[in-house]
Amino acid sequence: MHSTLLRNFAARTGAAALVSLGLIAGFAGVPANAATATIVGAPPITYTVLGDSYSAGSGGGGEVGACGQSPNGYGNDVAAATGATLTNLACAGFTTDQVRTLEVPLMAADTKLVTLTVGGNDVGWTTAVTACLQTSSTSPACKSAVSNALYQMTQLPKRITALMKAIKAKAPGARVLFLGYPRLFEPANMAAAGFTADQISGAKTLNGAADLLNGVIAFSAVSNRAAFVPVAWIFSGHGFPSASPWLNYPGGPNPYTFHPNATGYQSGYAVAVQAFL
Numbered sequence: 001m002h003s004t005l006l007r008n009f010a011a012r013t014g015a016a017a018l019v020s021l022g023l024i025a026g027f028a029g030v031p032a033n034a035a036t037a038t039i040v041g042a043p044p045i046t047y048t049v050l051g052d053s054y055s056a057g058s059g060g061g062g063e064v065g066a067c068g069q070s071p072n073g074y075g076n077d078v079a080a081a082t083g084a085t086l087t088n089l090a091c092a093g094f095t096t097d098q099v100r101t102l103e104v105p106l107m108a109a110d111t112k113l114v115t116l117t118v119g120g121n122d123v124g125w126t127t128a129v130t131a132c133l134q135t136s137s138t139s140p141a142c143k144s145a146v147s148n149a150l151y152q153m154t155q156l157p158k159r160i161t162a163l164m165k166a167i168k169a170k171a172p173g174a175r176v177l178f179l180g181y182p183r184l185f186e187p188a189n190m191a192a193a194g195f196t197a198d199q200i201s202g203a204k205t206l207n208g209a210a211d212l213l214n215g216v217i218a219f220s221a222v223s224n225r226a227a228f229v230p231v232a233w234i235f236s237g238h239g240f241p242s243a244s245p246w247l248n249y250p251g252g253p254n255p256y257t258f259h260p261n262a263t264g265y266q267s268g269y270a271v272a273v274q275a276f277l
Contacts, residue, residue: 047084049075050103051116053092059248059259067091072262074269095121096159104166111171117179119217123152132202153216160220176226180214182235183207186242193241229276234268
């Protein structure tokens with residue numbers, strides 16, 4: 001049922017072009033230039049991180065303030081690699097509209113590089129993960145959460161367009177990189193960890209929805225002359241559950257469940273951004 005919903009949604013949106021080219025699946029694949037890159041000899045630039053908890057570094061440990069910012073977020077590693085001066089304005093829980101109205105006005109006008117994760121809170125991603133993993137893929141709660149997420153995805157392109165207009169108005173010389181979200185689950189490992197067939201089915205549905213969300217964000221970014229940096233390829237094999245997790249597990253010491261841990265930010269997001277640059 002969920003797979004049909006995902007296919008029907010893709011056919012009704014700009015993501016259809018990406019599906020037809022096999023690119024939504026490709027957002028989980030390694031880009032051609034994937035290799036850790038350090039910019040040497042470049043003049044210092046002003047670098048601003050915007051977005052939600054994934055850009056705030058929530059889950060990386062040592063979070064401070066109401067926005068859940070962590071010194072182990074990817075922004076610090078990117079700044080160190082590029083020699084940039086970093087300002088992190090990202091805040092846990094923020095939607096696209098909140099980033100536009102509350103974060104963008106605080107940007108420096110001479111910002112040359114912007115990276116951000118945004119969209120997960122717009123579509124109620126946390127609600128969908130909780131409903132589908134704790135119940136089953138066929139439960140009314142899971143079906144409702146997934147259906148709502150798909151509807152909210154149809155609203156996301158216009159919100160990203162408004163956000164990009166605000167960023168360009170504030171910092172017209174900025175290069176803007178939208179970063180994707182990882183697949184959270186490793187379904188092949190879930191049976192051995194005691195998960196039911198319904199829960200595994202729900203996890204597969206959520207992975208597919210994450211690919212679709214990344215496709216919508218990528219399409220919206222490119223349509224507004226921004227770039228999209230995928231991260232699903234580099235997180236592959238490090239989701240939940242795995243022997244080498246890059247995400248915080250439910251019941252673990254960090255309250256930011258299903259957010260990257262310090263390794264996920266450093267070896268996942270930071271490396272993906274540096275590879276793109």
